[in-house]
Amino acid sequence: MLPPWVVLGTAYYPEYLPRELGDRVETDLDLMVAAGIGAIRVGESVWSTWEPQDGVFELDWIRPVLDGAADRGIGVVLGTPTYAVPPWLQLKHPEIAAERRTGERVPWGVRQEVDYHQPAFLFHAERVIRRIVEHHRDHPAVIGYQVDNEPGLLLPHNESAFEAFVARLRETYGDVDTLNEAWGLTYWSHRLSDWSELWRPDGNSTPSYDLAWRRFQAERTTEFIGWQADLVGELRRPEQFVTTCLAYDRAAVADVPLSSRLDVAAGNLYVHVQDGLERPARPPRFEPGWIGRSVADLYLAADRVYGSRGEPFLITETNATSIGGSHLNHPPYDGQLRQLAWAMVSRGARMVQHWHWHSIHHGAETFWGGILGHGLEAGRVYDEIAAIGGEFAAAGASVAELRPDVDVAIVWSTESDWALHFQPPLAHPGGAPDKSSYRTIVTAFYAGVIDAGLRPGVVPVERLGVDPVALVSRYPVLVVPALYIASDAVLDLLVAYAQAGGHLVIGPRTGYADPEARARAEVAPGRLREAAGVHYLEYENLLDPQPVVGLDGHATRWAERLILDDADVLASFEHPGGGRRPVVTSKSFGAGRMTVVGTVPDGALARSVFSRALDSVWSQLPASVTALSAVNPAGERLWFVHNWSGSPVSVEPPAGVTGGRLELGPRDVRVLGEERA
Amino acid sequence: MLPPWVVLGTAYYPEYLPRELGDRVETDLDLMVAAGIGAIRVGESVWSTWEPQDGVFELDWIRPVLDGAADRGIGVVLGTPTYAVPPWLQLKHPEIAAERRTGERVPWGVRQEVDYHQPAFLFHAERVIRRIVEHHRDHPAVIGYQVDNEPGLLLPHNESAFEAFVARLRETYGDVDTLNEAWGLTYWSHRLSDWSELWRPDGNSTPSYDLAWRRFQAERTTEFIGWQADLVGELRRPEQFVTTCLAYDRAAVADVPLSSRLDVAAGNLYVHVQDGLERPARPPRFEPGWIGRSVADLYLAADRVYGSRGEPFLITETNATSIGGSHLNHPPYDGQLRQLAWAMVSRGARMVQHWHWHSIHHGAETFWGGILGHGLEAGRVYDEIAAIGGEFAAAGASVAELRPDVDVAIVWSTESDWALHFQPPLAHPGGAPDKSSYRTIVTAFYAGVIDAGLRPGVVPVERLGVDPVALVSRYPVLVVPALYIASDAVLDLLVAYAQAGGHLVIGPRTGYADPEARARAEVAPGRLREAAGVHYLEYENLLDPQPVVGLDGHATRWAERLILDDADVLASFEHPGGGRRPVVTSKSFGAGRMTVVGTVPDGALARSVFSRALDSVWSQLPASVTALSAVNPAGERLWFVHNWSGSPVSVEPPAGVTGGRLELGPRDVRVLGEERA
Amino acid sequence: MLPPWVVLGTAYYPEYLPRELGDRVETDLDLMVAAGIGAIRVGESVWSTWEPQDGVFELDWIRPVLDGAADRGIGVVLGTPTYAVPPWLQLKHPEIAAERRTGERVPWGVRQEVDYHQPAFLFHAERVIRRIVEHHRDHPAVIGYQVDNEPGLLLPHNESAFEAFVARLRETYGDVDTLNEAWGLTYWSHRLSDWSELWRPDGNSTPSYDLAWRRFQAERTTEFIGWQADLVGELRRPEQFVTTCLAYDRAAVADVPLSSRLDVAAGNLYVHVQDGLERPARPPRFEPGWIGRSVADLYLAADRVYGSRGEPFLITETNATSIGGSHLNHPPYDGQLRQLAWAMVSRGARMVQHWHWHSIHHGAETFWGGILGHGLEAGRVYDEIAAIGGEFAAAGASVAELRPDVDVAIVWSTESDWALHFQPPLAHPGGAPDKSSYRTIVTAFYAGVIDAGLRPGVVPVERLGVDPVALVSRYPVLVVPALYIASDAVLDLLVAYAQAGGHLVIGPRTGYADPEARARAEVAPGRLREAAGVHYLEYENLLDPQPVVGLDGHATRWAERLILDDADVLASFEHPGGGRRPVVTSKSFGAGRMTVVGTVPDGALARSVFSRALDSVWSQLPASVTALSAVNPAGERLWFVHNWSGSPVSVEPPAGVTGGRLELGPRDVRVLGEERA
Incomplete structure (x- = not known):
């Protein structure tokens, strides 16, 4: 071995x-x-x-x-x-x-x-x-x-x-009749x-x-x-x-x-x-x-x-x-x-x-x-x-044998990737279908977690389990972008996760189809609607990025036409055809919360969605720096701090991280420990 | 029924x-x-x-x-x-x-x-x-x-x-010898x-x-x-x-x-x-x-x-x-x-x-x-x-059961579309053939009619009939763009139409080939030359739009090298290789007129060609508005007035149109009658 | 005949x-x-x-x-x-x-x-x-x-x-084992x-x-x-x-x-x-x-x-x-x-x-x-x-029956063209392989010869012969760009050419593979290294043109990471990842010289490489003019002077060329003789 x-x-x-x-x-x-x-x-x-x-x-x-x-x-x-x-x-x-x-x-x-x-x-x-x-x-x-x-x-x-x-x-x-x-x-x-x-x-x-x-x-x-x-x-x-x-x-x-x-x-x-x-x-x-x-x-x-x-x-x-x-x-x-x-x-x-x-x-x-x-x-x-x-x-x-710490887990669905390869929701400029739609959407959310200074993780939909309380304890925030192929059971688990105290964030297309890749015959987002506090009958491709108010950045490429039931609007944009449209909403639900991101967020919007959801342990990370942590079998937490730019940078670690102020050279990386309590 | x-x-x-x-x-x-x-x-x-x-x-x-x-x-x-x-x-x-x-x-x-x-x-x-x-x-x-x-x-x-x-x-x-x-x-x-x-x-x-x-x-x-x-x-x-x-x-x-x-x-x-x-x-x-x-x-x-x-x-x-x-x-x-x-x-x-x-x-x-x-x-x-x-x-x-009023009729030739799909005259930037050439050219002319505030119509070449006088009574102006596949009979009918008092406008490639898709062995535009008062031995693709003088706008994508016999020059451009070239000409012919547009006109040029040919009934149409009319079986003329923009607009209808000054909302449409004489 | x-x-x-x-x-x-x-x-x-x-x-x-x-x-x-x-x-x-x-x-x-x-x-x-x-x-x-x-x-x-x-x-x-x-x-x-x-x-x-x-x-x-x-x-x-x-x-x-x-x-x-x-x-x-x-x-x-x-x-x-x-x-x-x-x-x-x-x-x-x-x-x-x-x-x-005078001969290798079609070294923007890589590289060098006012020629690799002294007498400068497929014998001949007094210029990829299209298992440029006075273990595609110092212009699309043995640096550039890199080097070798151009030079860089190598006979050629010469069977040298622009230009021929100051019209050409000594 x-x-x-x-x-x-x-x-x-x-x-x-x-x-x-x-x-x-x-x-x-x-x-x-x-x-x-x-x-x-x-x-x-x-x-x-x-x-x-x-x-x-x-x-x-x-x-x-x-x-x-x-x-x-x-x-x-x-x-x-x-x-x-x-x-x-x-x-x-x-x-x-x-x-x-x-x-x-x-x-x-x-x-x-x-x-x-x-x-x-x-x-x-x-x-x-x-x-x-x-x-x-x-x-x-x-x-x-x-x-x-x-x-x-x-x-x-x-x-x-x-x-x-x-x-x-x-x-x-x-x-065959069943088929x-x-x-x-x-x-x-x-x-x-x-x-x-x-x-x-x-x-x-x-x-x-x-x-x-x-x-x-x-x-x-x-x-x-x-x-x-x-x-x-x-x-x-x-x-x-x-x-x-x-x-x-x-x-x-x-x-x-x-x-x-x-x-x-x-x-x-x-x-x-x-x-x-x-x-x-x-x-x-x-x-x-x-x-x-x-x-x-x-x-x-x-x-x-x-x-x-x-x-x-x-x-x-x-x-x-x-x-x-x-x-x-x-x-x-x-x-x-x-x-x-x-x-x-x-x-x-x-x-x-x-x-x-x-x-x-x-x-x-x-x-x-x-x-x-x-x-x-x-x-x-x-x-x-x-x-x-x-x-x-x-x-x-x-x-x-490290196990990464996760602030925000992204749910990955290989079947949704397949389905959105066959029927891509996004278009390239000029109108050709973008067969990378699934990965593009997921990456937009994942990158936002990093940009917000938070610690991301990936959980495949097959490994979500069945216990919402366990999920809450593992992941403070669970992000579910483009989960187009979704069973009732998974959707109900997501709702239960929010109810049990988790912060559920859904992205575009989530919950739209069933495991046979059929669009669900219900007003979207269907089983998630009550927790979401919004619904929509229409959606559209955006030809140009649209600046939002309420949060930073832009809605890009896709927008669900969200209609409020009882959610709060976090971000909205002025529609080219007239009228202001909510595009990020949030609702306190049970012991937790559900946020709907009805678009592909650009970098700034994704970052601001997650910054609002959770605070980074590292208060003032320079833009070129990432700081992620993991725990080894001995129970020690290690911080991996990268400076991804060609210029040196100085970083102040949070209390408890060993070593004091950190000077990172160009394209440098340092592994830091944490003082035991 | x-x-x-x-x-x-x-x-x-x-x-x-x-x-x-x-x-x-x-x-x-x-x-x-x-x-x-x-x-x-x-x-x-x-x-x-x-x-x-x-x-x-x-x-x-x-x-x-x-x-x-x-x-x-x-x-x-x-x-x-x-x-x-x-x-x-x-x-x-x-x-x-x-x-x-x-x-x-x-x-x-x-x-x-x-x-x-x-x-x-x-x-x-x-x-x-x-x-x-x-x-x-x-x-x-x-x-x-x-x-x-x-x-x-x-x-x-x-x-x-x-x-x-x-x-x-x-x-x-x-x-087979005949073939x-x-x-x-x-x-x-x-x-x-x-x-x-x-x-x-x-x-x-x-x-x-x-x-x-x-x-x-x-x-x-x-x-x-x-x-x-x-x-x-x-x-x-x-x-x-x-x-x-x-x-x-x-x-x-x-x-x-x-x-x-x-x-x-x-x-x-x-x-x-x-x-x-x-x-x-x-x-x-x-x-x-x-x-x-x-x-x-x-x-x-x-x-x-x-x-x-x-x-x-x-x-x-x-x-x-x-x-x-x-x-x-x-x-x-x-x-x-x-x-x-x-x-x-x-x-x-x-x-x-x-x-x-x-x-x-x-x-x-x-x-x-x-x-x-x-x-x-x-x-x-x-x-x-x-x-x-x-x-x-x-x-x-x-x-x-309305029948539209037509100021300017465009002749449509499905066979020319096929032939110019096989041998496209226009190129995309970079040099690939543009298989939409026929439709691009026809659309350029049709749009010009609309932009000039005139009332367009389409007549398929199969339905031109054989009577030039009837044609004149139906269509004050007849536009024939890219009629590449043309029989002698059709070309002769077009000449007779002009002679009988119609205003014939031809676009690029018209009359160039015979019904077997062979280029005609004659100096272009062959049977139309006498009525046109111009001829050409050369033609070329324009890589850049060329501004014209005499009319508005630009010659784009194609230019015939028109040589004057006895026509007047309406528009010309400075050729990149030196020298001024006529590109729109007109000649009074018989009781009518023939205009040659030896290029694909951009919006402004197409509009000015037709504005010069005929006055709009609506004197001051805002740029966002179209006003087209049709007659119902009872003989009543109706005007359909669209405001295609997101801003409201005010329009003064011509005398005889009912209802007075017209206030149109964003993306609005109104149907107006006409006072009977 | x-x-x-x-x-x-x-x-x-x-x-x-x-x-x-x-x-x-x-x-x-x-x-x-x-x-x-x-x-x-x-x-x-x-x-x-x-x-x-x-x-x-x-x-x-x-x-x-x-x-x-x-x-x-x-x-x-x-x-x-x-x-x-x-x-x-x-x-x-x-x-x-x-x-x-x-x-x-x-x-x-x-x-x-x-x-x-x-x-x-x-x-x-x-x-x-x-x-x-x-x-x-x-x-x-x-x-x-x-x-x-x-x-x-x-x-x-x-x-x-x-x-x-x-x-x-x-x-x-x-x-088959040999194969x-x-x-x-x-x-x-x-x-x-x-x-x-x-x-x-x-x-x-x-x-x-x-x-x-x-x-x-x-x-x-x-x-x-x-x-x-x-x-x-x-x-x-x-x-x-x-x-x-x-x-x-x-x-x-x-x-x-x-x-x-x-x-x-x-x-x-x-x-x-x-x-x-x-x-x-x-x-x-x-x-x-x-x-x-x-x-x-x-x-x-x-x-x-x-x-x-x-x-x-x-x-x-x-x-x-x-x-x-x-x-x-x-x-x-x-x-x-x-x-x-x-x-x-x-x-x-x-x-x-x-x-x-x-x-x-x-x-x-x-x-x-x-x-x-x-x-x-x-x-x-x-x-x-x-x-x-x-x-x-x-x-x-x-x-x-003219025979052109040649200042700078370019070596052409059809086999290298084939090999670089199959494994292109250059990329199009966005990352697709550029199957024209060979011709692109060769043309960059050939154009530089013209732009420097020198007289180019082409010698296929099959016709280089075996005698380095004869080569020196025919070609003062020999340019070998992208000679990817090269036998030991040819590489040795090139070295001998430099040793015998020629000025050998190599471009990117030259000498890299053997006649079986295998990369040579030796530090590049292998058999040319001693004469070159440089070597490289790495090479890269440049995504953006990089301005050089020492000569004019830019390195484009490709750069070998030249490491100096004993050559002089003629041009270098600031690498996007940090550090200054030599990209054109030269070394006096034997009775001659070897220059290494480890990039695809843009127009200005190619021109300055050759201007430095040799002086033009025509001291002040306007940018629109080329002047090339050839000798007829009677031994008379003729100069062909083209003005490739649409504006007239005036040129002062070198001493010995007949006819005095030359006035060339737009897109003009003139054939001039030379006074016999």
Whole structure:
């Protein structure tokens, strides 16, 4: 298992190096040790090296790495290579290719071109996994396993996938009339008289179908990873852990059920560094996507990994330097790698693996930078990594296994993300649908928590539980933005949370649809209306930001036309068509409170909503500084204070935080303790 | 048939409502009556409800609606459900799927995925139509029929469609040598030696082929709608009407021949409201498309429906509130629905149906707003609709069956639209072709008529007739922009019109090509040259607007290099490459005049061209106001005066208009009479 | 062969004219003679006219043109029509269609839809070529042949192409292990155990594979053109030449090996005229592509044709007036056609053919303007062409067969263009890869040479030779931007060039990868490091232009993080993340010098780099003027002085240039001699 301190790691691919360079394993491992690197991930990408021909295995090539690691006290996470099937297997079994659309196979040539549920794939996958794990499990260097890699890239449309989908629907709904009603199939003549009539996903336009299809595909990913985890679980030594590495944006991933099949949650977390990490936040320079674009995105991503199991986690990949394509070379400014590493630790990271040890000289990712570049010499990046290693070692167990303190928890709903991808509420300028609507809305609220100097957290809707009192004790404020797909039970729990003393904040679209992605046939916000003290029959997209009065900032992109029942207006705006409209309202309800934010708040509005809800422990945080806290297993509270700007700054910590006035250098970070009472 | 007043209507889909709500038919119909709604459209989208299995019909589900409507004096337009084929039919006859490209079937899952001419489709369509119409024709509520819905979405590339195309070419041209010459097939080795050698449309680059293909596809749509209209026509009671509803932008629609197969023309007319309806017009916020973006677009669209048959018409669908996708929620400002309704009436609308009664809770159009929202409670939108209902009732027969007065008629050419879609003369910034070129050019001229305070009209080129004197008596000014596809006969008629005393205005590209889409081998504008008094050998795209002298405004996007024969220069501009260039010229010709506008005029230039041509009856119209007139069957002239801005305005009507000085509120409209001489 | 003066020419397609116009051949040829047109290209586009049915030939239709040309002393270049296969051939042999992706045939309907290596195509191509050439070779008008037309449009994915690719790899690498190592196929499980396992190009993500595939496709084009050239070469009269016409941007073209199979290099050269030819250069109005956007692009394109064989060449097509699609009508300003013609002559053009004689009335290129427009009357464009004809005649042999003087030679690498298309180093704003990266970088340097008043040239990397001393004598300065794909031998030659006294300037990415497109496993710039006196481990994309100090202008889009060994810093910039960074360095090395430009220089920076390297012969050139020189076979140096602006300008030539102070009109050009020593 993992040692009782935070482990610095990297992915190590000596097999990729040109043969002409000779054997660099000893050199590399020595450099790693010198940098404080305590764990490496190996072997997950090279099935064709493990098994160069069908049934012909070459398992010993990794031995020098394992031996060298063991000699140096470096732990090895051994990967199963199933995400990259070898050429001989795709040639022998072309039917394993995933179909992007019905009948259109993904051509081989990258990786992850496969439908994981094809029997021919599973047969060969099991065989190679067994051989690798059985061969190496007893090696003292092996501390754990990573099964597969960033699963869930595709939504396979293969015949057997579709038939399994139909079978699952039969199980769920029993008969087609029930399905007709549940999905509203009277519309546009979609009513089925028999299961055989269900149309393929290729031409689908029905939101309920799409949501079911996404759920089904995510379950398939969970089943596949669970199957691998069980298989490796049977073979491993008991002290070894099993995980995978998740790219949270993958189309067919539901992180909570998937992570429940693992020993520990693990995520890959990449960020646009340089100005992207500047605070106050600057307008993003890149399109939204799998790479975070701000400090808020960074914390949100880390909190999502924490949220998957509600406990400390692994970062299996993060920026070593430039990331992405050949045209996206943006190495971090001095200090930023260190800031990233400590930010992840502060959210509960038990391991931080930089991807990867050395830049690769060929292949699709030639320009994804390693700790060592193509020249394989230690330089600025290596030196920064080594500085992190030194600091991790110095901090020791005190910073391991942290549980972040949460002032304001954001509820995350993967199903709402799917549903709002299919029917996006927001538009790009010019009128195209914004398929990132869900993430945009959630990020607006999450960033507001940070900007208000408060401590955010993420709780997936699946992990809200059923006890409102427990929720109140965990989270003083609970924010529920864009929870479009919501069951009655969850909505009732949210109301009970407010009644029990919590402060519930809802954002746009929350509670609007049911678990079948149907708009609810009730005046919005339906079951939340009484607690909210407002209702609405209309909503609209705002073409321009609208300044509000009552709070700071602007309403942007969306506005519900709130009609007051008995709430107070916190903010309103002058509508371009005439008249003043409430857009943030609040009502004392039971022992608690409910606030409605009927818009996508800009930075200033989101900050002022949360500043009004709760006071920051740190009274006068400079705009460039974040201060977040967590508690270690010994019960000690630690404060992680980052200065995200290029200029030094001076901060006065609150009473009880050790060390007195704090002088932070450019792009600096400091870990502070708290005096025990 | 329709009652002798303007009918307010809506589409009503009780079958879409969740069963758990119980029966709302009585509630809904009562609400409709209270709002003055006098007609509903039903049943056109649910073939799978009419015929849930092959040959199994359930025809009585609509009975409560018909009975309830009859009880309340609401007329019902019964739809044939052929645009949405049921799952069992696509499963039984997959060959009915339209092919987007040869061999690539449109997947089922939306609606209108079908090639209308497949025998299996026609067999089943006829059967279900007969059953529905025979079953309900005698119900007293049924006042008419809508066959199909927005036909002509696709250009099916199915084998049988292609073979029918070839057969039609053989009929038209007789032999391949004639075709080779007509289409210029020597070019790039396209000469055929046999009909079997004709290439598929998929790879076509020949403009003449494309135009023939578009004509063929539009004829197929006309044949299909005509076939349905004839079928229903045989079955109906004589006092019932038959129509369809046209989306005028559909790829395979030629509205004039299609509408000739119906009892009355009917169009669906949607507009980007809010600031889109502001006057003076603001820069559009959305891309051009099937949704109008300005007051001028609104009138142009309505005039096109009038133009289809040259007589009053139905609006079968228009904005109830937000329209389009989930990300396009732009409910009208207070007053705008009323303004829209009266604008359509002023152009001859006999019925105005708002789509639809209630927002749907599922399916592709969840966020296309109804008169009632998802909460199914009456609110602001319902109240505005009810206000319209009240006004229609008060106005009674006086505003029905109107024929608009026309100062300036715009000639519309669907074939030129097709040809300039294939070979667009205009470019987007950066150099991509602007496939909306035809509509952009026509709209520039039409808007100029409105901006000059004149009364526009639309006359399709098919309905110009052959008598120049009759044309002069109908239209003092005739504008012919971008009539790229023009026969000798039409061009000669235009010249004769000017000679007979009309004022002919031509825009860019007019008369340039022949009916085979070949550029004419003559110095432009060829047959129009003598009347024009100018000619040109060169033309160009303007990258920047060029200010003109002589008139107001700018030449934009296109300039013909006009060389004077004996015309006068009305406007010229300084060319970026040096030298002054005439761009608007005029010449007195015979008893009339011909004006050449060799550019796409901006708003100011278009207005000044028409202001110079004709005086407005209203001497001092504020910039936010339009005043258009029409004559009812009793011979009374009515003026429809709209204030399209959010501020009140005062207007002095011309002598003879009743009521004295007019005070218009924000987004107001008033109907005024004229004193009889 | 060509006459000993520069020939003005055009492409002539009388077969395209509508039959109703009657025979225009005599009229057209008379107009040509009057304009000084001395050569025409005929017949290359109409296989279906030469052979209207399989095996039925009609060869005499061109006879009147040949006779009329001979009568008037006009030379005829006879085309082989293989780029446009007739309908009967594609019907008879559908397998000749090129596959865009495996199994997806390019539909017929344009031209160049064919895989040139299909036997059925080759059989028919040879037959029709033989018939045409044998039939007309003895006609006195025929001076040469053009085989095919703009070859290399597609990368056919047909089965036989793929199999030939695999066979070529077997030849090159011998066994799969060698390939595995050469391409780095351990990565992502791509290791092959047998040749049959090689994946199709459709899904490829491996840069080495892509480069091999592009090389293979270009070789196929060379083989095809070489086969035709050999075939025609056997049939022609000895005094007739054989060439093709190259569009240099085609995907499957390597101009140097291809041109080696011809008697003379020939290129098609198109430019966005109007403001595109203004100097100082303005920001381009169009996307980069096959149409040049500046005076620098024009000279670069011409120099590339010169570079193909390192000798004078033909321009087989250039702007007659507007070029491109129906939406791109930008006729040249007065004087610009003359400027273009003389610019091409100054780089060694032996023939300048304007495409085409008359605008075509139908087909895909209706709006590509001819010397005569659709009206077929002589106008402004004809008059400008005639003026050029007069000047060519007056200049006679003195301006023919010129060899440009070169101060600064740019090394062009087609393989680097391919590789940086696959892995682009530059990004568009927003983060999309810029597939034009190679050309963008090269153009930035080439334009700097022009802007510094120096005389540029192009030398393809294949023609650098092996002798550094010879290189020094030919080129005082050698610029090597973005030479990403570079062999050890070439890099060593560059170092030797500097050592021998040359001034070597390298740009970004030069020397970074090896001939397999693998990043070199060495600290950059590797073999160039010693001569450079700098090295770098990191590089980055710049999101904003960064002003430099030391030289003028800005670093843009890319910056290598140069670390000084022993070079001098010429320019540096303040990094947004802090710290000053060298970005242009220089080091005296051996008898010469090496300068490193670690960025894409903007105009001012590129100019100042070259101004510092070398002094212009013309001391005070106005910003709108270029002055370039060349030497004719008689050893006379001629200066071509262009004023690219719309205002007149006065220039003082250097001593020795004849004629004294030079007054240039708007868009003027003058040819000046030099006094012999």
